[in-house]
Amino acid sequence: xxxxxxxxxxxxxxxxxxxxxxxxxxxxxxxxxxxxxxxxxxxxxxxxxxxxxxxxxxxxxxxxxxxxxxxxxxxxxxxxxxxxxxxxxxxxxxxxxxxxxxxxxxxxxxxxxxxxxxxxxxxxxxxxxx
Numbered sequence: 001x002x003x004x005x006x007x008x009x010x011x012x013x014x015x016x017x018x019x020x021x022x023x024x025x026x027x028x029x030x031x032x033x034x035x036x037x038x039x040x041x042x043x044x045x046x047x048x049x050x051x052x053x054x055x056x057x058x059x060x061x062x063x064x065x066x067x068x069x070x071x072x073x074x075x076x077x078x079x080x081x082x083x084x085x086x087x088x089x090x091x092x093x094x095x096x097x098x099x100x101x102x103x104x105x106x107x108x109x110x111x112x113x114x115x116x117x118x119x120x121x122x123x124x125x126x127x128x129x130x
Contacts, residue, residue: 007070010082011063017086018059021052021093047100051093058089058110065117073124078117085113 003009028034028048034041039049062085070078092106 006079007067007075007082010079010086011066013086014059014063014082014089017089018052018055021048021055025049025052047097051096054096054107055089055093058114061114061118062110065114065121068121068125069117072128073120081113081117085110088113 025048028045029036032042032045034045040046062082066078066082066085069081088106088109090106092103092110095102095104095106
């Protein structure tokens with residue numbers, strides 16, 4: 001699939017995705033006339049800002065869980081879940097940016113992936129510790 005460094009590549013892709021979303025916030029500031037440090041004032045800008053901020057919040061759980069799962073449970077399944085997470089965050093961003101009420105599918109999908117990574121890791125490590 002991605003070779004011997006698939007986990008690292010997925011990690012970097014998730015970080016690249018987050019960085020692109022940050023760039024989109026900067027562009028939205030200019031487009032909608034929202035001067036820093038303001039984070040409110042235009043609903044369209046606010047959606048860009050929330051997509052970026054919510055993605056950071058998701059990454060805090062996702063990245064360590066991805067690594068722990070991949071190294072402790074199953075490398076290939078972890079990498080596949082990582083790729084699905086990135087796709088789910090794209091779906092989240094697309095939905096949220098078009099209309100806030102359309103963010104649910106991507107948000108739920110990425111949250112479920114993180115739950116699988118965390119719970120799967122906890123179960124596997126608990127079994128190994130016994």
